[in-house]
Amino acid sequence: MDITFTHGMIVLEDGVLEDGAVLVKQGVITWIGPSGKLPESTEKTVDLGGFVLSPGFIDLHVHGGGGFDATCADPAGLKAICRAHEAGGTTSLCLALVSSPIETTKRALQAIAKTATEGSGGARVLGSYLEGPFLNQARAGAQDQDRLLYPDLDLLKSFAVAADGWLRVVSLAPELPGADALIKWLSKDMGLIASVAHTSATCEQTTEAIKLGCTLATHLFNGMIPFHHREPNAVGAILADDNIHAELIIDENHIHPTALRMAYKLLGTDRILLITDAMSPKGAGSKQGKLGETEVELGDDGVVRRKTDGRTAGTSLSMIDAVCNMMRFLDLPLHVVVRCASLNPAKLMGIDDRLGSIKVGKHADLLVLDKDDLRVLYAYVGGQRIYKTPY
Ligand SMILES: [Zn+2]
Numbered sequence: 063m064d065i066t067f068t069h070g071m072i073v074l075e076d077g078v079l080e081d082g083a084v085l086v087k088q089g090v091i092t093w094i095g096p097s098g099k100l101p102e103s104t105e106k107t108v109d110l111g112g113f114v115l116s117p118g119f120i121d122l123h124v125h126g127g128g129g130f131d132a133t134c135a136d137p138a139g140l141k142a143i144c145r146a147h148e149a150g151g152t153t154s155l156c157l158a159l160v161s162s163p164i165e166t167t168k169r170a171l172q173a174i175a176k177t178a179t180e181g182s183g184g185a186r187v188l189g190s191y192l193e194g195p196f197l198n199q200a201r202a203g204a205q206d207q208d209r210l211l212y213p214d215l216d217l218l219k220s221f222a223v224a225a226d227g228w229l230r231v232v233s234l235a236p237e238l239p240g241a242d243a244l245i246k247w248l249s250k251d252m253g254l255i256a257s258v259a260h261t262s263a264t265c266e267q268t269t270e271a272i273k274l275g276c277t278l279a280t281h282l283f284n285g286m287i288p289f290h291h292r293e294p295n296a297v298g299a300i301l302a303d304d305n306i307h308a309e310l311i312i313d314e315n316h317i318h319p320t321a322l323r324m325a326y327k328l329l330g331t332d333r334i335l336l337i338t339d340a341m342s343p344k345g346a347g348s349k350q351g352k353l354g355e356t357e358v359e360l361g362d363d364g365v366v367r368r369k370t371d372g373r374t375a376g377t378s379l380s381m382i383d384a385v386c387n388m389m390r391f392l393d394l395p396l397h398v399v400v401r402c403a404s405l406n407p408a409k410l411m412g413i414d415d416r417l418g419s420i421k422v423g424k425h426a427d428l429l430v431l432d433k434d435d436l437r438v439l440y441a442y443v444g445g446q447r448i449y450k451t452p453y
Contacts, residue, residue, distance in 0.1 A: 070110030118153025146345030150380020161194030204375035233259035236271035249275025
């Protein structure tokens with residue numbers, strides 16, 4: 063169906079168009095301009111009444127939601143994860159897998175490929191994100207240490223076969239023996255994203271990994287040795303190098319607001335990717351859930367922790383919460399923060415020709431947000447409405 067959105071605050075790549083209109087034909091944006099200058103009308107018109115029209119959010123790092131973990135290998139479960147994130151404005155996502163038994167990972171990769179190919183019926187599944195198993199035991203975080211392995215190119219290739227063309231991101235600790243070959247294969251041979259993660263790497267080792275092809279840091283600060291001025295470690299190397307992007311979990315727990323301000327000053331607005339790192343209890347009826355084989359529990363503070371030892375595992379954050387938090391903590395305007403939730407991940411993945419911003423020629427993945435509290439009222443994927451607020 064063709065749709066015209068009128069009288070909205072249109073969030074564009076470099077600013078906001080007041081009293082703007084957007085024309086959508088066959089799921090694609092065909093015109094953007096002032097409401098008074100609409101060139102034609104369509105079958106359906108949505109009068110935004112001054113509300114915000116934003117590009118849909120792209121969350122690269124989603125473990126779960128709706129009571130399911132991405133390792134479930136159950137197409138219905140993967141769809142439930144998508145549903146749980148749509149209310150927060152996510153219109154595209156990568157499903158992240160923690161370190162698990164090899165066969166579990168392969169089955170999960172196959173199921174993600176199937177859902178990505180067939181479509182979830184809502185948010186786009188962009189593919190899979192392997193957060194392990196090639197991580198450092200010393201920085202495992204909530205991951206099951208027994209499942210961590212040294213980098214193994216043949217094993218990684220077998221994961222890629224299972225993922226059937228839908229593998230997008232592989233997290234690894236670059237200091238582990240053999241990691242270099244994996245980074246080169248991912249970045250140079252496959253054009254995939256190699257991400258620095260769960261690591262004890264020195265500053266020099268990290269800089270070398272970036273030179274070899276790592277273009278992303280998995281949840282910067284978390285799962286890394288803290289910055290020190292005599293040994294800046296991975297954190298320092300990542301902040302100081304313009305050739306790498308950084309995921310940030312912006313809730314009230316994972317990064318101190320001052321560390322966030324420091325990171326923002328160094329990363330700027332083009333190198334930050336907002337992620338949720340959300341887990342199965344997000345948008346589920348129960349606070350209990352699973353991360354891979356590990357039992358986790360959602361706390362009243364929105365943090366998901368491992369049940370056995372209370373170690374932080376992830377969040378129940380939504381993308382719109384992350385956007386609002388970043389605006390609040392850094393005193394930034396909406397359109398600047400929206401870039402970090404849409405255009406930046408699209409660019410990193412090489413899909414910004416069709417996704418990531420409101421621009422003529424791109425898919426109409428759009429959000430209508432309340433102008434006062436930025437609540438997500440409607441979400442659209444390719445011009446089809448996938449979410450409507452119940453309130
Ligand atoms: Zn994660």
